[in-house]
Each structure stands twice: as C-alpha cells, then as structure tokens.
Amino acid sequence: MECKTHISVRDLSVFYGGAQVLNNISIDIPDKKLTAIIGPSGCGKTTLLKSLNRIIDLQDGVRVSGQVFVDGEDIYDPKVEVTHLRKKMGLLLQRPQILPMSIYENVVYGPRIHGVRNKKKLDGLVQCYLKVSGLWNEVKDRLHSPATRLSIGQQQRLCLARGLAVEPEVILGDEPTSALDPISAERIEQRLLELKSQYTVVLVTHNLRQAKRLADYVIFLYLGNLIEHGPTEQILKNPKYVKTQNYINGEFIEELTIDKELNLKATVCPDNFAKAKLALEELKHGQVLKIVVDYEVAVNEVPKAMEFEGHKVLEIKRINQKDWEILIQKRNGVYTI
Ligand SMILES: Nc1ncnc2c1ncn2[C@@H]1O[C@H](COP(=O)(O)OP(=O)(O)OP(=O)(O)O)[C@@H](O)[C@H]1O
Ligand SMILES: [Mg+2]
Secondary structure, eight states: OOSOEEEEEEEEEEEETTEEEEEEEEEEEETTSEEEEEOSTTSSHHHHHHHTTTGGGGSTTEEEEEEEEETTEETTSTTSOHHHHHHHEEEEOSSOOOOSSBHHHHHHHHHHHTTOOOHHHHHHHHHHHHHHTTOHHHHTTOTTSBGGGSOHHHHHHHHHHHHHHTOOSEEEEESTTTTSOHHHHHHHHHHHHHHTTTSEEEEEOSOHHHHHHHOSEEEEEETTEEEEEEEHHHHHHSOSSHHHHHHHHHTTOSOOOOOEEEEOTTOOTTHHHHHHHHHHHTSOTTOEEEEEEOSHHHHHHHHHHHHHTTOEEEEEEEOSSSOEEEEEEOOOSOOOO
C-alpha cells in the first residue's frame, strides 16, 4: 500500500483456552483511512478488532502471541501502559454502551478521568463533540437529562461523542450500525465518512454494501485466517481467492439488475406496504424491486413489512436530502414468523 501505515499486525495469533481463533495474522492498517474487516460469522473479526487495543486482555483464558505496532510501538510489550493505549483508540460496539448518567456526563467522562477539571473547557468539549457526532441540535436543551432516555440511534451517536472526547487517534467499530434502524445507521455512516480524514477507522461489518460505501481498504477473514486484503474496489469486485469470491457472491454485492421500480413518494403507511407487496407479487423469485420513499416512517417500516412477508431487503440507501431507495429481492412462499 502506498499510504502511511498506522497499525502493523505481525504474526498475531489468539487462543481462547485451547482453541486457536486467529492464525498468524499479518497486516498493515493505513493511517487516516477506513479499513473494513469482513468475513462470515465466527471467523474472528471481533477478536482481531479487540486485539488492536488490548480489550481482548479483559477476557478470561485468552492468550495472544505476535505483535501489534501502533505508531511503531508494540502494544503487547509489557512496558506499555494499557490505559494510555485505550485512550488512543475509541471503541464503538454493536449496542451503544452508554453510562447511566446524563448526556453531558457521558461526554466528559473520559476527559475528567484524564484530569480536565475546568468547567468552561468541559462545556466546550461537550458542545464540540456532540456537534461532530451530529447530536448537538437534538440534545442541546437537555444536556443534563439521563442519557438512557435517548433513542438507540442517539445513544450510538453519544457513544461516538464520548469516544472522540478523549481525542483518540483510531476509531474501532464492531458492527456499530447493525442494531440501528436505517436512518440512525445512515447517520453513523455519515459521521464515519466525515471522520475518516482525521482518524484511522477500523470497522467490522457484516454488510458488504456498507463496506463498499465506506471503506478504502478491506480485510477478508475466514476461519481465523487472513485470506486477502487490499483496496475496496479490488477485494469486492476482483478478489483473487475463491473463498473471497464465494463469500462476496453469496452476499449479493455485485451490481444488481433492477427488475421493477416503484415510486412510493408521498405514499403513507400502510398504502405503501400494499403497493410494494403487489409489485413483488408480479416478480419471479430472486428478482429485485426498487422502491423510492420519502419520509422517515416509511424508511423504517416498509423494509420491515417486506421482510415480514418473507422477502429479502438488500439495501436501504439515502439518495438525496429527502428520498431513500430500498432494494427488495422477491422470495417465494414461506412467511417468516
Ligand atoms: N470468550 C470466548 N471464549 C471462547 N471462544 C470464543 C470467545 N469469544 C469468541 N470465541 C470464538 O472465537 C471465534 C471468533 O469469534 P469472533 O467473535 O471474533 O467472531 P466474529 O467474526 O466477530 O463473529 P460474528 O460475525 O458472529 O460477530 C468463534 O469461533 C467464537 O465462538
Ligand atoms: Mg463479531
């Protein structure tokens, strides 16, 4: 890779008890780019991510061998101070891990631990990072109310603000949008896209379309082995290895043929469900319907209703300020209750 390396992993192996779950991984993760880790469930994505900031140490019975260099320093060297290391790396998990305190206190939690006491400075940090995480306008009038009252999507943006407030160099994300509704997920994606020019971002994702939208580089793991890695285009469009090809083909990442299009703008629920359902009835198994909707309830509810009917939602994507495109693949038969 031509760009500067931020994190270098060398011969990293991880064992849980007797079982080896990562096998001699060596990889350079570029500075100030977004790198996505993809691969089937159980292949070791979370383990690899957690090895990068030594959160893995907190698990019982885990053994790590090999090296991880961050800014040239081996983080598994016994001399390394783990708190300092973790400060460099913000972590976003699948479910937002907010602290049971106010919105304000969540953001200043890290800076307080690191000795910031000045109220003006703390106020400034709260405003700054809530703005960066896109939450400020929604919460500026209730900074001292409990963070638990926020929606899940807002909580995830608060976690992002809290992570950024300790001024990390790296943002690690373990499927941070997978538990969110499409609109909240899109907000987090937008944030990550903006942040990647200033931070090194490493993102575990199950969603190859998300990897395609966000990532500069992709790492493909399979059964604890690094199969291949490289620029996103190359890995998703032109993978070298059959294992990668099979995984990518199975996840429908290739350009889809749209078999039918339906404009459902200004159509409310449940009319839009009914129209989408009717359109899918006219398609054959495996064909793809594209619908366009323009209000938030529909963005969340229409895909849910179509999944309930047994179809597969392939993509939900914002196409401009108001409109969203939803791709649904027709599935015959069985209802999924
Ligand atoms: N604490 C643990 N103790 C024992 N085995 C574990 C532990 N955590 C993970 N594993 C095993 O290690 C392997 C890799 O797990 P990991 O969570 O890294 O996979 P993953 O790729 O993130 O999967 P998913 O996509 O389902 O999140 C799996 O076989 C898992 O069962
Ligand atoms: Mg995982």
